[in-house]
Amino acid sequence: MRYKHFFSALSLCLLLTAAGCKDSGHKGASQPLPVAQVRVFTVAGQTPQRQSEVAGAVESLQRATISAKISGPIEEMPVELGSAVQKGALLARISAGEIAARLSQAETQFGQAQRNFDREKRLLAQDASTRETVKSLEDAYRMAEAGLREARALRDYTLITAPFAGIISQKMANAGDLATPGMPLLVLENTEHLQVVAAAPEGAALKIKKGDTLAVTVPAAEFSQTGTVTEIGPSTDTASRTALVKISVHGGNSLRPGQYARVTLPGEGDAKTLLVPETALFRFGQMERVFVLHNNTAQLRLVRSGEHREGQVEILTGLNGGEQVVIQGGERLIDGQPVAIVP
Structure with a gap:
């Protein structure tokens, strides 16, 4: 008898609880969803600026390897590594007694x-x-005059002077060394006018024209500016499939010949893609979704994204051009919720 009363009371409680839940659900279903204030973005096909970087090096526009034209010991070399010299300055003097005797005879x-x-x-x-x-x-008389000019020219070969103003970047000989014809003695570079030389892939090189501007970065000098393309190699290297590109740069007081540089080249792809602001994309686990506007209501759409760059994301599937996606106010949206566009 005691168990019978207990089960009767328990059944009554369950019935009352079920009735209360049903009433509560009925009340919630009757309330319409509030209108959400959102900002939207119209999807359009765009050509992405796909870019790539290649390594390069800073070089001087004027660079000369100073070599000897006659044989003889180096009598004097009044320059050091890093010395700044003016045009016509003495770089080396070669002792050549036979040339002096020949000049006297002439x-x-x-x-x-x-x-x-x-x-x-x-x-x-x-x-x-x-x-x-x-x-x-x-x-x-004419023959003697010609012989004298020749002897003076040989004498001038003993005095090696700077062909232009610059800095001694390499020094391969010193006073007392024996110089021979063609033997490199010094390397002179004009650091006032510099360029960056890079090897561009053949596909990118075809899209570069003389006069184009390319972004150049020299990390060691904290240099990041655009330079002007001055020369493009007319042929492609068969081994590396690259072409030389020379870019003139200015304004870098800390730039030095030989420094490592990076050059940003235009991409090879011209295919249009769909780009939307990153704020339009929401992730739920492994799913990626956006809200698309349709008849003033927000519709949930599953998408697949691609590259992320500069605040935009590439949408590979799930969207069409011309559709409007929610880019602000979509954090708490529900599928089918009415929305109002905020200008």
């Missing part, structure tokens, strides 16, 4: 030929000589 021969020629011209004016004799002495 000067003597020239003086003698000139005196003979002048004397014979005076005699011809007095009818004391013939035109043939004067012509022969004139030829000897």
Whole structure:
């Protein structure tokens, strides 16, 4: 009898609880969803600026390897590594005694030929000589003059001067070393005018024209500016499939020849893609979703994203061009909820 009363009371409680839940659900279903204030973005196909970086190096526009033209010991080299020199400054003096002796001989021969020629011209004016004799002495004078110019040119080879103003970036010889024709002694670079040289892939090189601007970064110098393309290699290297690109840069007081540089090249892809602001995309576990506006209501749409760049995300599937997606106010939206667009 005691158990019977207990089960009767329990059944009554369950019935009352079920009735209360049913009433509560009925009341919630009868309340309409509030209108949400949102901002929207119209999806449109865009051409993404796909870019790539290649390594390069800072180089001088003017760079000369100073070599010897004659043989002889280096008598003097008044410059050091890093020395700043002006155009025409003495870089090295080579001792060459035989050239000095040859110059002295040429000067003597020239003086003698000139005196003979002048004397014979005076005699011809007095009818004391013939035109043939004067012509022969004139030829000897011209030959002596040419020999003197040659000897002076050889003498000038002993004095090596700077062809332009710049800085000694390499020094391969010192005073006392023996110089030979073609032997590199110094490297002179003009650091006032610099360029960045990079090897661009053949696909990107085809899209670069002389006069284009490319972004250049030199991390060691904390340099990041745009430069102007001055030269493009006309052929592609068969091994690396790259073409040389030279970019003129300005305003970098800390730039030095040989520094590592990065050059940003235009991408090869021109296909249009759908880009939306990153605030339009919501993640729920492994799912990616956005809210699309349709008849003033928010519709939940599952999408698949691609690249993220500069605050935008590429939508690969799930959206069409011309649709409006919610980019602000969508955090608490419910599928089918009415919305009002905020300008």
